[in-house]
Amino acid sequence: MTKMEATRDGYGQALLELADNEKIVVLEADLGKSTKSLHFRKAHPERTVSCGIGEQNMLLVAAGMAASGYIPFASTFAIFTERAFEQMRNGVARPNLPVHLCGSHGGTHTGTDGSSAQSIEDLAIYRTLPNVTVIHPSDSVSTRVLTKQLASSPSPSYMRTARNKTPVLYDDIGEDVIQIGKGIELKNGSDVAIIACGVLVSEALKAADLLAEEGIHATVVDMHTIKPLDANLVDAVSERCGSLVTAEDHSIIGGLGGAVAEHLSTTSGTPLERVGVNDRFGESGQAHEMLELMGLNAAHIVLAAKKSISRK
Amino acid sequence: MTTADELREVARKCRVHIVDMVYRAQAGHPGGSLSEIDLLTALYKTQLNVRPSEPKWEDRDRFILSKGHASPGMYAILAEMGFITVEDLESYRVLGGICQGHVDMKWCPGVDFSAGSLGMGLSFGMGTAIAARLDGSNRQTYVMLGDGEIQEGSVWEAAMASAHHELGNLNVILDRNRIQNDDFCETQMRMFDIPAKWKAFGWNVMEIDGHSMESIVEGLEFLGQSNDGPSILIAQTVKGKGISYMEDNPSFHGAAPNDEQYAQAMKELGVSA
Ligand SMILES: Cc1ncc(C[n+]2csc(CCOP(=O)(O)OP(=O)(O)O)c2C)c(N)n1
Ligand SMILES: [Mg+2]
Numbered sequence: 001m002t003k004m005e006a007t008r009d010g011y012g013q014a015l016l017e018l019a020d021n022e023k024i025v026v027l028e029a030d031l032g033k034s035t036k037s038l039h040f041r042k043a044h045p046e047r048t049v050s051c052g053i054g055e056q057n058m059l060l061v062a063a064g065m066a067a068s069g070y071i072p073f074a075s076t077f078a079i080f081t082e083r084a085f086e087q088m089r090n091g092v093a094r095p096n097l098p099v100h101l102c103g104s105h106g107g108t109h110t111g112t113d114g115s116s117a118q119s120i121e122d123l124a125i126y127r128t129l130p131n132v133t134v135i136h137p138s139d140s141v142s143t144r145v146l147t148k149q150l151a152s153s154p155s156p157s158y159m160r161t162a163r164n165k166t167p168v169l170y171d172d173i174g175e176d177v178i179q180i181g182k183g184i185e186l187k188n189g190s191d192v193a194i195i196a197c198g199v200l201v202s203e204a205l206k207a208a209d210l211l212a213e214e215g216i217h218a219t220v221v222d223m224h225t226i227k228p229l230d231a232n233l234v235d236a237v238s239e240r241c242g243s244l245v246t247a248e249d250h251s252i253i254g255g256l257g258g259a260v261a262e263h264l265s266t267t268s269g270t271p272l273e274r275v276g277v278n279d280r281f282g283e284s285g286q287a288h289e290m291l292e293l294m295g296l297n298a299a300h301i302v303l304a305a306k307k308s309i310s311r312k
Numbered sequence: 313m314t315t316a317d318e319l320r321e322v323a324r325k326c327r328v329h330i331v332d333m334v335y336r337a338q339a340g341h342p343g344g345s346l347s348e349i350d351l352l353t354a355l356y357k358t359q360l361n362v363r364p365s366e367p368k369w370e371d372r373d374r375f376i377l378s379k380g381h382a383s384p385g386m387y388a389i390l391a392e393m394g395f396i397t398v399e400d401l402e403s404y405r406v407l408g409g410i411c412q413g414h415v416d417m418k419w420c421p422g423v424d425f426s427a428g429s430l431g432m433g434l435s436f437g438m439g440t441a442i443a444a445r446l447d448g449s450n451r452q453t454y455v456m457l458g459d460g461e462i463q464e465g466s467v468w469e470a471a472m473a474s475a476h477h478e479l480g481n482l483n484v485i486l487d488r489n490r491i492q493n494d495d496f497c498e499t500q501m502r503m504f505d506i507p508a509k510w511k512a513f514g515w516n517v518m519e520i521d522g523h524s525m526e527s528i529v530e531g532l533e534f535l536g537q538s539n540d541g542p543s544i545l546i547a548q549t550v551k552g553k554g555i556s557y558m559e560d561n562p563s564f565h566g567a568a569p570n571d572e573q574y575a576q577a578m579k580e581l582g583v584s585a
Contacts, residue, residue, distance in 0.1 A: 052500055053464055054465060057465065112426070115381065116428020116429055283407070283419075
């Protein structure tokens with residue numbers, strides 16, 4: 001049986017492990033039970049700042065603390081971080097303050113809460129901000145490792161985590177493989193490369209298995225860091241495979257697919273098919289139903305891979 | 313005239329619908345639905361000028377559930393009013409269903425605002441109130457806010473602006489159940505003197521008992537009479553009201569009852585097995 005865990009739990013665990021550093025502070029906006037910052041709050045109430053239901057205030061309080069030598073980790077649902085986008089832009093990114101914003105419950109995978117809770121544009125908007133690192137890990141282990149690495153970064157970041165459980169992929173892999181800005185090759189075939197992030201990495205692995213049954217050998221990359229994009233890895237797999245697919249639980253506009261397409265437009269022009277939410281809003285449904293409805297699951301990745309190969 | 317006893321009976325039926333919906337979906341928000349339901353029942357049954365068979369009637373009063381997570385409460389009263397059917401309630405949180413997790417004007421008849429993000433409904437309501445004034449209509453706008461919700465700064469932007477524009481046709485009902493998502497409001501964000509805050513922002517203020525039909529009806533009459541500027545009813549309520557183990561219990565903000573708890577809830581609501 002594959003072990004299943006939610007990436008938001010990896011985030012909560014990382015905050016606890018980081019707590020030895022007394023400069024680490026946590027900010028909440030009445031969603032600590034959901035984003036999993038609650039474990040830190042319980043252990044270190046004196047270093048946890050409750051901002052009530054007030055995301056805009058939270059971001060700038062974090063900025064003020066960062067400018068005073070602290071390392072703030074602020075979290076809410078991915079969608080509600082967006083309400084504080086301008087605070088993030090003008091108050092955090094512009095002065096390049098190391099505030100680490102985490103948006104949990106990202107994507108349509110979040111499920112039956114419906115479209116108002118399903119952020120499908122967060123990766124795109126934060127990617128436009130200078131100085132901001134944008135991360136969307138695929139499993140709880142990599143979320144924990146990457147969150148801990150962020151604590152020593154001198155710049156701000158946005159990390160998206162997911163509400164629901166997905167397979168743990170990095171249980172037996174040395175943690176040094178997981179580095180901000182370095183994509184991870186989980187499979188290396190030479191017919192097509194599937195570059196995925198977040199909850200779609202495990203779908204990409206399933207797609208690779210399905211393709212293998214038809215004699216098609218796929219590379220699968222976990223591109224957990226969307227910005228800065230691991231351009232060397234994109235170049236390497238695109239040269240080896242000659243066709244690409246990106247896969248993300250996010251709009252096809254501006255996220256991982258957008259980042260890879262922008263890169264290819266100035267380099268190889270390798271055929272690329274983007275699997276993502278096709279310029280629409282979500283709705284209420286179970287996580288697996290949403291991946292099917294939005295055209296994001298393994299079966300859709302397989303179709304996209306074949307299409308990309310046919311364009312070689 | 314609907315009597316207070318009749319209102320209480322409608323509210324009891326709505327409570328059954330609320331628990332049914334959340335139990336079936338094994339997800340959703342019972343606490344804030346049960347605290348608001350007496351208010352919604354009296355508002356829809358005695359005050360709101362709407363036509364269930366013509367939900368888009370242009371000159372209808374507007375009701376905006378700004379705390380859109382408390383959707384089971386709104387779907388329940390919409391069903392009791394005949395905007396939707398009791399069968400429609402089975403679509404709560406089901407793929408393709410009109411009863412989306414958070415109330416959505418694009419999906420469900422009788423819903424005037426696509427909610428889910430807190431702190432947005434009062435601004436939207438201000439817009440509908442200004443539009444009514446421009447139309448020369450005396451239709452009213454009612455906005456239901458949560459007490460955690462009013463921690464959002466945008467609520468106070470709208471509060472200030474509505475008083476500035478002397479919007480006598482704009483009415484707020486505040487569900488003061490003292491609990492938000494993670495915990496009691498008192499530990500998350502103290503709000504001190506809430507009536508004084510609204511008064512200072514230029515609003516007419518009345519405090520009521522949000523579970524006494526007599527008190528609610530009196531409050532709704534107050535809203536009808538105060539037309540010199542925006543008005544608010546601050547309704548003291550109990551989160552989870554009506555189901556003993558949910559009452560005043562932060563864990564039932566967003567959690568569904570299990571089989572045993574469901575059976576007990578139905579018993580407490582007078583439903584025979
Ligand atoms: C902008 C925004 N931030 C956070 C949330 C998540 N959230 C949903 S309900 C809730 C608590 C709401 O408490 P309250 O307004 O008191 O509602 P009630 O007690 O009536 O359920 C929170 C924080 C949200 N929906 N919108
Ligand atoms: Mg409340």
